[in-house]
Amino acid sequence: MQAFTTLTGLVAPLDRVNVDTDQIIPKQFLKTIKRTGLREGLFYDWRKRKDGSQDPDFFLNQPRYKHASILLTRDNFGCGSSREHAPWALLDQGFRSVIAPSFADIFYNNCFQNGILPVVLKADEVQALFKGASKEGCQLTVDLAAQTVTAPDGTKYRFDIDPFRKDCLYRGLDAIGLSLQHALAIAAYEKRRLSDAPWLFTDLAR
Amino acid sequence: MAAQTLFEKIWDAHIVHTEPDGTTLLYVDRQLVHEVTSPQAFESLKLAGRKPRRPGATLAVPDHNVPTTDRKLGIADPVSAKQIQTLEENCRDFGITIFGMNDARQGIVHVIGPEQGFTLPGMTIVCGDSHTSTHGAFGALAFGIGTSEVEHVLATQCLIQTRPRTMEIRVDGKLSDHCSAKDVILAIIGRIGTAGGTGYVIEYTGSVIRGLTMEGRMTLCNMSIEAGARAGMVAPDEKTAAYIKGRPMAPAGDLFDRAVKAWRDLPTDPGAKYDLTIELNAEQIAPQVTWGTSPGMVTGVDGKVPDPKAMSDEKSRKAAERALEYMGLTPNTPMTQINIDKVFIGSCTNSRIEDLRLAASFAKGKKVAQSVHAMVVPGSGLVKHQAEQEGLDKIFRDAGFEWREAGCSMCLAMNADVLQPGERCASTSNRNFEGRQGAGGRTHLVSPIMAVAAAVEGHFVDIRHWK
Ligand code: SF4
Numbered sequence: 001m002q003a004f005t006t007l008t009g010l011v012a013p014l015d016r017v018n019v020d021t022d023q024i025i026p027k028q029f030l031k032t033i034k035r036t037g038l039r040e041g042l043f044y045d046w047r048k049r050k051d052g053s054q055d056p057d058f059f060l061n062q063p064r065y066k067h068a069s070i071l072l073t074r075d076n077f078g079c080g081s082s083r084e085h086a087p088w089a090l091l092d093q094g095f096r097s098v099i100a101p102s103f104a105d106i107f108y109n110n111c112f113q114n115g116i117l118p119v120v121l122k123a124d125e126v127q128a129l130f131k132g133a134s135k136e137g138c139q140l141t142v143d144l145a146a147q148t149v150t151a152p153d154g155t156k157y158r159f160d161i162d163p164f165r166k167d168c169l170y171r172g173l174d175a176i177g178l179s180l181q182h183a184l185a186i187a188a189y190e191k192r193r194l195s196d197a198p199w200l201f202t203d204l205a206r
Numbered sequence: 207m208a209a210q211t212l213f214e215k216i217w218d219a220h221i222v223h224t225e226p227d228g229t230t231l232l233y234v235d236r237q238l239v240h241e242v243t244s245p246q247a248f249e250s251l252k253l254a255g256r257k258p259r260r261p262g263a264t265l266a267v268p269d270h271n272v273p274t275t276d277r278k279l280g281i282a283d284p285v286s287a288k289q290i291q292t293l294e295e296n297c298r299d300f301g302i303t304i305f306g307m308n309d310a311r312q313g314i315v316h317v318i319g320p321e322q323g324f325t326l327p328g329m330t331i332v333c334g335d336s337h338t339s340t341h342g343a344f345g346a347l348a349f350g351i352g353t354s355e356v357e358h359v360l361a362t363q364c365l366i367q368t369r370p371r372t373m374e375i376r377v378d379g380k381l382s383d384h385c386s387a388k389d390v391i392l393a394i395i396g397r398i399g400t401a402g403g404t405g406y407v408i409e410y411t412g413s414v415i416r417g418l419t420m421e422g423r424m425t426l427c428n429m430s431i432e433a434g435a436r437a438g439m440v441a442p443d444e445k446t447a448a449y450i451k452g453r454p455m456a457p458a459g460d461l462f463d464r465a466v467k468a469w470r471d472l473p474t475d476p477g478a479k480y481d482l483t484i485e486l487n488a489e490q491i492a493p494q495v496t497w498g499t500s501p502g503m504v505t506g507v508d509g510k511v512p513d514p515k516a517m518s519d520e521k522s523r524k525a526a527e528r529a530l531e532y533m534g535l536t537p538n539t540p541m542t543q544i545n546i547d548k549v550f551i552g553s554c555t556n557s558r559i560e561d562l563r564l565a566a567s568f569a570k571g572k573k574v575a576q577s578v579h580a581m582v583v584p585g586s587g588l589v590k591h592q593a594e595q596e597g598l599d600k601i602f603r604d605a606g607f608e609w610r611e612a613g614c615s616m617c618l619a620m621n622a623d624v625l626q627p628g629e630r631c632a633s634t635s636n637r638n639f640e641g642r643q644g645a646g647g648r649t650h651l652v653s654p655i656m657a658v659a660a661a662v663e664g665h666f667v668d669i670r671h672w673k
Contacts, residue, residue, distance in 0.1 A: 017525050018400060018500050022639045027620045031271065031285040033245035033292050035353075045641045050627075074521070076401040079434065080639060081618075082336040083243065084352035102401055105436050106336060106350055113354035162368055164229035175354070176256070179362040182223050182231055186259075186364060189222045189233055199457035199465040200235050200329065203262025204303040 002115035003172030007096050008141040009069030012059055013133040019073060020080035021107065025089045038089035060093070064136050071098045072126070072133055078107025087114045097142045099149060101126050112165055115172065117144060125157045144170055209475035212441050213372050213407045216347045216472070220330050222364055232367045234359050235329040238315045239266040239302070241293040242620070243334030247357035248296040259363040261301040265324055265455075268293055269314045270620050272307050274583050274610035286621065300360075313586020313612040316340040316554035320424060321586055323453025327442035327469040332359055337554050337636065338437075339430040343423035344450070345442035345472050347407070350431065370436045371405055371481040376412040379488035384669045386564075387422035388556060388634070388653035390414065390486075391429040392494035396504040398484060403435030406482070409474065410440050414488045420449040421560040428555045429636050432501040441473035493669050495541050496638045496651040498529035503638075505541060507656065507668045513537035532640055533648050534628065542666050546630045546650070549580035549661040550643070551607075553617035553635035556654050557585030559592050561634070565654040566598040568669075574606035575664035580657075581608040581623070583615040607661070619643045632660040 029041030042060070049055045059065050071090065077100040078086060087110045090098070096116055101123040103111075111118045119142060121129070132138050132151055141150040144166060149157045168175060179186075194201050210218070223231040244266070251258070258264065271286040273279075281287040290307060297304040305311045311318060316337050319325040327345035332338060334356040341348035351365065359365055375394055395402075408430050410423075418426065423440045430438025447466045450456045457465050492506030503526070505512070514526040514537065530537065535544070551557070551565055562584065574580045582602050584590035590612055593599055599609045616623040617635040619642070625631055627646025634657050638649040652660065659667045 016528075017521055020500075020637075020639045022618075022637070022642050026641055026645070027618050030242050030620065031283075031289050033249070033289060035246050045645050050646075076404070076434065079400060080336065080431075080637060082334060082350040082352055084246075084334075084354060087352075102404060104401070104434060105404060106352060110352035110354070113352060162229060163227040164225045164366075165368075175366060176254070176358050176361050179231060179358065179364050179366065182364075183362075185223050185231075186233070186362065190363075193233075197328070197465075197468060199326065199461050202455070202457055202461070203260060204265060204324075204455065 001113070001172050001174065004096065004115055004117045004144050004169045006141065006143045007069060008139055009096070010065065010067055011070040011072050011129070011133045011138050011140050012065040012068035013130055014059060014071060014073040015130065017074040018076045018079055021078055021083050021086040022080055024078065024086040025083065030083060030085055035088050036092060038085055039092035042089040042093050067094065069094050069096050070140050070142065071095045072129055073098065073100045074126070075100065075102045077103050079104035082106045084110045084113070087111050087116050091116060099126065099129065112169055113175065115169065117142060117169060119149060119159045121149065121157050121159055209478035211372050211474040211478045211480060212345060212409055212439060212472055213347065216328055216330065217369065219328070228369060230367050230369060231364050232330060233364055234332050235263065236324060236331045237264045237356070237359050238319055238331070238333035238338070239264055239356065240270055240315045240335060241268040241289045242270045243353050244296065244356055245289065245292045247334070247353045247360060248300070250357050251360055256361045258300050258302065258360040263363065264302045264360065265319070266293060266297050266302050266304040267312055267315055267318055268307050270614045270618065272613040273621055274613045274615045274623060277308055277611055282622070310587045310591065313589065314554045314557065314614055316428065317558060317585030317589065320344065321453070321588060323450050323456025326450065326456065326465070327446055328472050332365065336431040337428050339435070340424050340428040340554055342427040342430065342437050342439035343420060344446055345439060345469065347437055347439065349437040370407045373403060373406040373408045373435070374480040374483040375408055375410050375486065376483065377410065377414040377486045377488055378412040379414065381414055381488040381491065382670065384655060385491055385493055386653045387418055387425040389491055389494045390488070391426045392496070392501065392504050392651065393491045394486065395429065395433045395501050396494070397486065398433055400432060400500050400502040401434040403430065403433035406435050408433065408435045408438045409480070410438060415440055416443070419560060420445055421558045424558065425555055429501065432636055442469045493653060493656050495656065495666055497533065497535060497541065498526065499532055499638055499640050500529070501636065501638060501651060503529055507541050507666055509541055511535045511537055511539045511541065542668060544630070544650070545665045546578060546632045546660055548625060548629055548631040549578060549657050550583070550616045550631055550633040550635065551581070551654050551657050552583030552585070552615050554585065555636045556634035557583060557589065559589050561654045562589065562593050562598050563596070565658050566601040568655045568658040569605040569607065570601050572605050572662045574661045577664050578661050580606065580661040581610055583610040584612050586612045616643050632657045632666065
């Protein structure tokens, strides 16, 4: 996984609440068996007008946001389906950080698995960032070590993050590798449970 | 020992290791796998040269992408076919049990787990699918995960987790006739909102929940994710044990008796504290219908489409305006005056045998309106078989419903079952998001009997007064 330290980049505003993963990447793009190439599916239905042509008003169709790497949005972003295709598609488009007042649980987790930093700020702070983001070329700096987002005027917004998650993302650690370091503890756990609750271990034979 | 909640007991029993900040390596007893969210997990596992730690703890089934028409014809879409074939190959390569597309036991992953006795109280159960919360009906801690985590569980039988908070939702009183678990959960989401449960595991308690059948409890827990919760659960009781007994993958004989004894210790101790408690009075719950593009945009069938202008909060107003535009609805329209084009009875929320029995009892002797296309998609091959044994298929067919093969079907419309732009559907599924059932499609979530009545009348009706 790609480590996340500091990111300075263009911000793209998506002013909607409850953006669900069906919207982030519709089902027809879930038939893939790969993690890459999902950019064309990102916000697919919203990018087009009813007649199928590209909607020039949709934010990601505007040249000014083409190279945006920070997505700014509203409450409950990423709700709905657990599809990891959602962060894969965001990553494929170039987003490395998403800022919102709240995220759905599974999406939030999925971001960390893919080197994307989801940042939770207070609603009024997000509102202030939205104001600034209307200016063309607005850039933010997201600093994971300091746990801050810096606006163009120098205002710093602090965010919380679990220390363990922070460390894994900052160093780009392989989560499975980390867990495998506890292989002995896992085996000991299984041994104990097997004697206490053997019905949990009636494994399926193929 | 201090009084503990059901959740706390299960959580504590599954801790393998704790980091200084409280992050937990949690043991996972069982995993369910389907074709859509697993290929990349298996691929990475292969690339890293890793093997599943306990292949026998995992059960796989294709469900999202399978056709619900005659399976002998195969899958017309080569991309879907490839995904299903990939699942079969991965299961073969890694020694994982799979119910293939033509297996009589194939079905929606959250229907077959309980049906097979794979889902047991006190377990931790995961699946790369948000509606894994369904299995919480058995007093299991069950939640959806992403593909990287699917791989993590395959490789380690564990997950790295932060401890959620606990919420009790107590529903007391008496549910009115023809109101079901579906109406209860929609009313709950209407009350707490689609992010109301974020960061929490919900335990449903109260006389109404105790009175629900196992299948009703599954419907309830299924939509916990629509309230934003990581999981939903109901304490196991004698109903739970009776449901599990004798199922193919359930423990048998002495082992079953021992398990039942242990399950009796699982319910929340008297005096245990939840971080938050919410109470609902069942008497106030009318049959529910959603009007918008999020499950929290819901009202009683005796209500009206809301007027965004009357909403004081700007965010809600904007969201409601947008939703009504998408749904093609006018403020203040009575819900019973909304005409529909399609009806879908199915999905992991409402496709079990009791759902079909009840729906059939209302469809009996009736005819689907000329203007409506209606279909019934059983949750599994075994549910379908059982329904056919009982003659339910004939009742549905005679009434003008299509009777399909088992699968997710038009719940997410990944296969050929899709709404056309602008089409309006009464659906027993769980999500009314924009485009969920097809780009431009308009979904109203309802219970199975509300769906039947809507199919017959061509518009929503208050099932409490329907003859
Ligand atoms: S029936 Fe619908 S909600 Fe359930 S698993 Fe299938 S697609 Fe997901």
